[in-house]
Amino acid sequence: MTEPMTDIAAKTTPLVKVENLRKLYPVSKNIFREAHDFVHAVDDINFEIAPGESLGLVGESGCGKSTTGRMLTKLTDATSGQILLDDKGELIDIAHIQRSDMRRFRRRVQMIFQDPFESLNPRRTVYDTVAESLTVQRIGRVQEREERVAELLHRVGLTPPESFLFRYPHELSGGQRQRVAIARALVIDPTFVVADEPTSMLDVSIRISIMDLMLKLADEFNVSYLYITHDLAVARYMCDRIAVMYLGKIVEIAPTEELLANPRHPYTRALLSAVPVPDPAYKRERVDIKGGISKALNPPPVCRFIERCPRATDQCRTSDHPGFDDLGNGHLVACYNL
Numbered sequence: 004m005t006e007p008m009t010d011i012a013a014k015t016t017p018l019v020k021v022e023n024l025r026k027l028y029p030v031s032k033n034i035f036r037e038a039h040d041f042v043h044a045v046d047d048i049n050f051e052i053a054p055g056e057s058l059g060l061v062g063e064s065g066c067g068k069s070t071t072g073r074m075l076t077k078l079t080d081a082t083s084g085q086i087l088l089d090d091k092g093e094l095i096d097i098a099h100i101q102r103s104d105m106r107r108f109r110r111r112v113q114m115i116f117q118d119p120f121e122s123l124n125p126r127r128t129v130y131d132t133v134a135e136s137l138t139v140q141r142i143g144r145v146q147e148r149e150e151r152v153a154e155l156l157h158r159v160g161l162t163p164p165e166s167f168l169f170r171y172p173h174e175l176s177g178g179q180r181q182r183v184a185i186a187r188a189l190v191i192d193p194t195f196v197v198a199d200e201p202t203s204m205l206d207v208s209i210r211i212s213i214m215d216l217m218l219k220l221a222d223e224f225n226v227s228y229l230y231i232t233h234d235l236a237v238a239r240y241m242c243d244r245i246a247v248m249y250l251g252k253i254v255e256i257a258p259t260e261e262l263l264a265n266p267r268h269p270y271t272r273a274l275l276s277a278v279p280v281p282d283p284a285y286k287r288e289r290v291d292i293k294g295g296i297s298k299a300l301n302p303p304p305v306c307r308f309i310e311r312c313p314r315a316t317d318q319c320r321t322s323d324h325p326g327f328d329d330l331g332n333g334h335l336v337a338c339y340n341l
């Protein structure tokens with residue numbers, strides 16, 4: 004029997020440990036004045052990912068999940084906090100990494116983007132795209148690089164590789180482009196990959212095959228994913244644990260099946276109640292929430308979900324945003340009224 008991932012996470016040193024991570028964007032009406040207003044895109048979040056584990060980061064658009072992914076891949080700088088990556092026993096703080104360590108960091112951490120049409124350079128062949136990291140990292144000679152790229156194309160299902168090596172992105176379908184993006188991310192054997200909605204722009208008919216491919220490769224390459232998605236059904240398919248994010252905060256985190264069977268935060272319950280159930284005899288309780296997600300501009304210190312919450316009480320209105328309650332088995336919830 005497979006060991007539950009929370010137990011694994013508890014026993015092993017985490018591969019990634021995020022502590023008090025924040026990203027604030029200054030908003031200024033006058034370019035000559037110092038900004039006093041800030042959008043709190045990501046506000047004091049904490050989580051860990053175990054080696055080989057896949058953590059889903061779920062929430063509506065604008066909740067801060069993509070900003071989190073961009074900070075973890077160093078495409079955006081954090082305002083404060085730490086992102087620790089275990090590199091063979093040595094901890095690298097991604098949030099404060101020195102320029103001289105960037106090459107080593109890129110070898111460990113890669114990203115797969117949402118849009119396979121935007122993320123590939125239209126002027127570069129498949130070979131150039133996939134081999135780029137090998138060249139930058141100075142791995143292998145030309146012939147070894149060619150063999151490695153061909154091997155990766157084979158493993159992502161672009162076969163025979165020779166017929167894809169010198170094609171340009173416009174000669175590929177959306178699914179084939181995303182396979183190239185996956186090959187590019189894995190060619191240098193990273194330990195951690197951030198995947199930002201990698202199937203949401205693909206035809207429904209090919210999404211499952213790309214998700215199955217990513218699951219198979221995660222196993223073969225022993226990589227951990229931070230899998231960003233707005234879709235709980237996708238997170239269920241792909242992830243060992245799920246963290247639910249709302250307006251810059253993680254409001255609930257738990258092993259996947261536990262979260263889906265026993266959601267405790269009102270926002271998670273509302274998200275889940277909107278997911279269709281295939282069995283018509285089964286009626287899931289509908290949880291209605293008011294309005295839509297707003298911009299986290301200078302948010303008051305109270306619970307971030309208070310404006311939309313059907314369960315808000317006086318305590319919620321007069322207290323700070325709640326910390327996590329530990330319900331056991333790795334299930335953490337930030338709410339006063341459980």
Ligand code: SF4
Pocket residue numbers: 269270306307308309312313314315316319325337338339340
């Ligand atoms: S703390 Fe209060 S406002 Fe926030 S989610 Fe819980 S019940 Fe709703």
